[in-house]
Amino acid sequence: MRPRQAGKDGEAFEADLIRQESAGLLRVERTVEKPDARRIRMPDGQSGIDFSSNSYLGLHQRVRARAVRRFLSAGHLTSAGSSRMVSGTHPPHRRLERSLADFLRAEDAAVFGSGFLCCFGVIDTLAGSRDRIFFDERIHASLRAGIDHTRAPSFSYRHLDMDDLRRKLAARDIRGRRFIVTDGLYSMGGDFAPLDTLAELADRHGAWLIVDDAHGIGAIGASGRGTYERFGRAPEARHILIGTLSKTLASYGGFVAASSAVIRYIKARSKAFIYTTAAPPFQILAAEEALAIVRSRTGAELREKLQSNIRLLVRLLKRRPVSQIVPVPIAGGSSAVLEAAQSLWSAGCFAPGMRYPTVPRGQEMIRISLSAAHRPSDIRRLAAALGHSRP
Missing domain, CATH: 3.40.640.10 (Type I PLP-dependent aspartate aminotransferase-like (Major domain))
Structure with missing residues (x-):
């Protein structure tokens, strides 16, 4: 049995990554810091409001x-x-x-x-x-x-x-x-x-x-x-x-x-x-x-705060409230949704662009994740930024 040629195998993986990048589908991890339940900071020092976290009540800061x-x-x-x-x-x-x-x-x-x-x-x-x-x-x-x-x-x-x-x-x-x-x-x-x-x-x-x-x-x-x-x-x-x-x-x-x-x-x-x-x-x-x-009264208050944030955002976006997960459709494919996400970050709001295979082709979106930790000023800032990021 002939030994596997690791170099050529590695080249095949690299070629596949290049194809993904060309199609705007390559996933690249970021190194970030999260000083509290609502903010995120990048290695270059830029910080903004985090609309990507699934800690919906902001408890990852409270329970530490x-x-x-x-x-x-x-x-x-x-x-x-x-x-x-x-x-x-x-x-x-x-x-x-x-x-x-x-x-x-x-x-x-x-x-x-x-x-x-x-x-x-x-x-x-x-x-x-x-x-x-x-x-x-x-x-x-x-x-x-x-x-x-x-x-x-x-x-x-x-x-x-x-x-x-x-x-x-x-x-x-x-x-x-x-x-x-x-x-x-x-x-x-x-x-x-x-x-x-x-x-x-x-x-x-x-x-x-x-x-x-x-x-x-x-x-x-x-x-x-x-x-x-x-x-x-x-x-x-x-x-x-x-x-x-x-x-x-x-x-x-x-x-x-x-x-x-x-x-x-x-x-x-x-x-x-x-x-x-x-x-x-x-x-x-x-x-x-x-x-x-x-399970406590504090939990009930945080859920009401979360619902208040949901109502505020959907009112500003003129949409029907559903949940704390708010998809914002972006036309134009993978490159367009990545550009929209970068535009949001330039305005101080971090929200990921979702592409295939996470969502079906043609259904690219910015995924907004709201938390009870967000302030009304954060929500208004996001709504204003979305007005400039949607094609």
């Missing part, structure tokens, strides 16, 4: 000192050391899981090392090749990766189109289990899945409903229980609710809340849970602190 104090006083190590199935579960992990389950009105929960691992692992564990999976065409990439890995027959339905989903559910045989997979609040469009209708369809067809509400939990609803609360519902027996610790809960990790039987099965069978080191105790403590605020 509390989590550090608890971490130091409890004497936890910096790492969990190994998988929970190998070296055991630290008390904070189970405490957080019970708190999440109680908050979300589920029987139990399981915390994963990341949101991507959680979405991938839950679907890969629960669905098999004999099952059928029906999913919204715009679900998160982590859900789609899990679906693809199951090798189960899968069928996409048009975004938020319940009639299309009805037709596809009615047209497929009932061998094995059925799963309906959706986001709760969609991360690019900022629109909500109709969980009331989805729950009814799942019940009618005996299907499991998997909802990734990473962007809704903590930020949406009077109590912060996310998209379910927005529709006046709670998870049911065959519902599986996925969330993240890395957005409103101001830490890092993912979680799933469901019936006790489902959670036991996931912990016993999910490769993404078993074969990876558990989240560091400090991250769990930070999430605990954030969840406590989310």
